Amino acid sequence: MANIFSYASITPRLTAQHHYLNFQPNQRYRICRIHCSGENSTSKSTFNKESQPENANVVLKVAWYASEFLGIATSFFNPPSKVEAPETVFELARDGSGAVDRAGVVKSIKDDFERSYFVTGNLTLDAYEEDCEFADPASSFKGLQRFKRNCTNFGSLLTKSNMKLMKWEDFEDKRIGHWRFSCILSFPWRPILSASGYTEYYFDKQSGKVSRHVEHWNVPKMVLLKQILKPSRRFWLKKTGSMILMYIFETYLDLRQHSALKLPTLPKTLEGVISQEKFEKSRAYRLERSHFHFVRELVRILMDSAILFFKVLPWFWKKSGHFVALVGLNEENEILHTLAFLAGVLIWLEITSLPFSLYSIFVIEARHGFNKRTIWLFFSDRLKGICLSIILVPPIVSAAISIIKKGGAYSVIYLWVLTFILSLVMMTIYPILIAPLFHKFTPLPEGQLREKIETLASSLKFPLKKLFVVDGSTRSSHSNAYMYGFFNNKRIVLYDTLIQQCKNDDEIVAVIAHELGHWKRNHIVYFLIANQICALLYIGGYTLVRNWSSLFQSFGFHTRPLIIALIIFQYAITPIQNLVYFAGNLVSRAFEYQADAFAKKLGYTSSIRASLVRLQEENLSAMNVDPWYSAYHYTHPTLVERLAAIGKMDKEECT
Helix, strand or coil, X not given: CCCHHHCCCCCCCCCCCCCCCCCCCCCCCCCCCCCCCCCCCCCCCCCCHHHCCHHHXXXXXXXXXXXXXXXXXXXXXXXXXXXXXXXXXXXXXECXXXXXXXXXXXXXXXXXXXXXXXXXXXXXXXXXXXXXXXXCCCCEEECHHHHHHHHHHHHCCEEEEEEEEEEEEECCCEEEEEEEEEEEECCCCCCEEEXXXXXXXXXXXXXXXXXXXXXXXXCCHHHHHHHHHCCCCCHHHCCCHHHHHHHHHHHHHHHHHHHHHCCCCCCHHHECCECHHHHHHHHHHHHHHXXXXXXXXXXXXXXXXXXXXXXXXXXXXXXXXHHHHHCCCCCCCHHHHHHHHHHXXXXXXXXXXXXXXXXXXXXXXXXXXXXXXXXXHHHHHHHHHHHHHHHXXXXXXXXXXXXXXXXXXXXXXXHHHHHHHHHHHHHHHHHHHHHHHHCCXXXXXXXXXXXXXXXXXXXXXXXXXXXXXXXXXXXECCCCEXXXXXXXXXXXXXXXXXHHHCCCHHHHHHHHXXXXXXXXXXXXXXXXXXXXXXXXXXHHHHHHHCCCHHHHHCCCCCCCCHHHHHHHHHHHCHHHHXXXXXXXHHHHHHHHHHHHHHHHHCCCHHHHHHHHHHHHHHCCCCCCCCHHHHHHHCCCCCHHHHHHHHHHHHHHHHC
C-alpha cells in the first residue's frame, strides 16, 4: 500500500450501475450460437464446434471462473448498494393448477429489462425456476440464486452501462428478447464492452416458469475477451494511467541498466583502475539486485492496481472508523479516524515489506558479504521504527488537521510554517535523539586522522564542534560520511567502515574535503530553500484538491477525509514530482562536480580520485551504467564521469 497512497483520479466518476458478465463455459449443452454475420436468432443453425478453436474455449473458461471469483472478491470490499439494486419480490398470478400465468411471466421479464436486470441483478425471482439453467456464449450453470448473486456482484465492476430491449418475439415453446448492451468496466484500464444479442426463455410446462435462460451474443467469443483486455482511449488520461505509464517507463530504464550490468568488460576509463576481481563481484551483486528489483516492482504495481480495483481505500477507511467506535471513541472525530487509518496502513506496510526486506538483507546482502546484522537486530530496528512512528505521527497529524480545519484562508501559510518548523526540528533531533537509537556514536580518537580533519575544518572556518565515528559495521559493510548541525554547531560523522576501507588518512580527509565543499558552496542552503518552495506549492495544490467532491466520489468516498485528499493529490502530481526529482538530480550532480573540484583545489587531487575508486570497489557499485538510467535516477555522477571531470580539470590547469 506504500505506493497506492500516490494514487488519484482527476476524472469525476460516472454513474455506477450493476452488470453481470457471464463467461462461463458450457460443458453439458451446445446451445450457444455465435452470429458473426447478423444471422437471425430463429434460424435452425447450430453452434459449429469447429468454428471456435479449443484453446479459445479454454481461455474463456479461465476468464469466466476468474471473473466470478473477482465479482465475489469485489463484493467483499465494495458491497452492492441496496438502493442501486433493490430486490423485486412479489408472486405472479397462478391458475388453478398452481402454474404461473405465461403472460404474467413475459410482462415481468420485460419489466426486468426496464430495470436492466442482468446489469443490476434486479429481476423477478418468481418468474424463474430455482434450478433454472443460465447459459451464455461461454458456458452454463444451474441455480437462480447464483445467477442473481453474480449479477449483483458484477455490478460493482461497472462505472457506466446502457442496456435496451430492442425487439420481442413469441414462439410456442419459448420467447426471445433482442437487446443491445454497452458498458465501461471499472478495471484499471477502463475497457469498453459493446455487443448486441438476444436471450431465449424456455418455460417449464408444469410450473410455467422460465427453466432455461440462454444468452446469445452477436460477437465472437474471443472478440469479447479482447474488448475486456483492451484499454479505452481515455484510460491513459484517467486514474491508473500515470501510475502504469511510470511503471512502464521506469521498467524500460531498468531493462537498459540491466543490459549495461551484463556487459562482460569494464569501461575503458576504469581499465587498470578497478581490479578484475572487484569488477566480477560488483557485476554479480548488481545483477542479483537488479533481478530482485524487477520482482519487487512487479509485485508493487500488481498490489497497487488490486487495491485500486477492489476499492480497498474506502473500505479500509470505513473499517478504521468502525475500529475507533469499537474501542469506545468517537469515529466522527477525524483526527482519531485518521490515526486509526494510518495505524492500519503502518501494519500493512510492515507486513508487505517484511519478506522483501528479509530477502534483501539476509540473502542478497549476506551472499555478497555486506550484511552484518543478526535477525534479532533486524527486528529490534523495525520495532524501534514503529515506536517512533507511534510517538511522532499523532501530534503531527493532529496539528495538521486542526490547522486545515481552523486556519481558514490562511491555512496554506499556517500548514507551510508547520512543515518548515518540523523539518528544522527533525534535522536537529534526528542525529541527537533518533540516530543513537540505531547506532552507537563515539568521538573519533585522538591521532593523526582527527588532527588532519580539525586542521582542514579550521582552515575553512568550518565551526566543527564534534567529530564522531558511528558503528555502521554492526549492520553493513557499506561505508559513508556526513555532516549536520546549524550555524556554529556543526558535527561530522564517519562510518567505521570508511576508516577501515580507506588505505590512508588522506583518502578519508579527501572525503571530508568533498563534504565541506558542499557547505562552502552553500549547496545545503540552496536545497533547503528549494524544498521549502516546493512544499509551499505542494500545500497550495493540496488545499485546492481537498474540496473536490467528484474526485472523492471517483474513489468510492462519500465524505472528504483530509488524509485521503492528500493521497489523491499525491498521485495527481506524481508526473510533476518525477520531473522535479529529475531536475533536482541534475542540480545535485552539478553540486557533486563542484564539491569534487573544491577538494581538488585544496590539494587532494590524488586522494579524492583514490577515495572515489576505493568507495566504488568496496560498495560494489555498478561499473557499467546506462546513461539514461543514471540521468533519471542518480543524484551523483558515475565514477567514470567524476574521474573524467577531475582529469579535465588537470588538463585545464596544465594549459
